[in-house]
Amino acid sequence: MNTAHLPLDDLKKYGIIDQELSFSKKLNEKDIEKFLKGFIMIAENDKHRITFQLQDNNTKLDVHLFERDESLLTLLEQSKKEVQYSTERELDDDRNELDYHRKVMVFNDQENKVEEFDLLKNALRLTNIILSRKSQKESNRYRIELLNLKSFLQEQMNKFPEKSKEITRNINIVSGEIQTVNSISHKDSEPTKNENIFNNKDNGLLEESVELKGNKQPEIEKEEKQRGFKR
Template sequence: MNTNTLPTDELKKYGIINEDLSFSKKLNADDIQKFLQGYTIVADNDKDRATFQLTDNNTQLKVIFLERDKNLSEILKNSKDKIEYSQIEDVSNQKEAGFSIEKKAFIFDKETEKVVEFDFINNARELTAIIADKKNTEELNRYIAELLKLKSFLQDKIVQFPEMAKEITNDLNIVSKEFNTVAGISEKQNHSQKQEKSDIQLNVNDPDVYQDANRIKEEENQEQDEEIQKSRGFRR
């Protein structure tokens, strides 16, 4: 790894390093080490997001500008009440505007009291497992709707960008797999709820239940008649 040929002008431009070539105080030692090893630095500001990555043996800086559909402050606030969904569009290349869209889910972790961001593609299995574990029909249905939106988007992009069909198809397969998994979970939940409702109705309409109730009522009436007769006999 070569650190002597860093693109210092570009790094200064985006505030990653200072004029004296020291790294920004916003980055800790672990962040810097990972960055020099090819990891991506992410900078968020309301609706805007920028990612920075060193390439070509640390001689080039790859910068991608992204735009959210919602303000980050709004996302973080709303995610404390329910899972918040957002998408980020790559606006770096205007010629291919709308080609790259990342779908995110923001979930509040009660144990750490922090909001965790999950990507629909990179964190697909983990995201599905977390939502399924909540056993919340409303949240499950919302997740299904978001998966359908992303699935439709990817299908359209295969037609619009045939040269990227293989890459897009890989993402589409991931989304389709998660959708099938969640749809299966939803079907089981609906079946279980219908079965419980059916059992309740069966208990209410069960003739044995009515027969037992009528028998008990008749016995109570007979006892009441006997008490009345005894009462009359005593008065005589």
């Protein structure tokens, strides 16, 4: 493989290629092909998530580092008991307050794996999942998360008036989901035990979710949706 045009020093620094200019053994041929075509590669380790993407005709490596408020392994374990919520921020953007992500970890017992959603970007799908459990406790926790997110967005509206259009759109999304949760919760006031999280049979329910793995060491993940490889 011709690697002359690639940012070799940066690729070596992050272990994507070795000193012999071979790609990491954690990557198969399909992974490498996607990476070279501009897909984003993601690695996880404890509280940190790092993303890599080749840009400028594969001559530049774009790297972003994110940090969670809880370790990945803790979230994975706890999500098997109940839905987990965590905050993720980018560390290399001068602490931009708008770059705030509330992540939701849900255990898919049908496929025996944990999936990750973004509270804002995947609000509609999350609402479907949470309400399908018919658990007043889970619905209340979810409602509180949405209300907190709405308050955060309203604060950002005052701080960043130049972003008002985008923030207003996001506030409307969150407000709509709060209204949905409130209307359903009033009808189903009694919690039901042992409900399947994914008993909604919509085939697209998990389409934008992210599969997480509990590896202790950093590992290149390989998903084509919001995590792993994506456009």
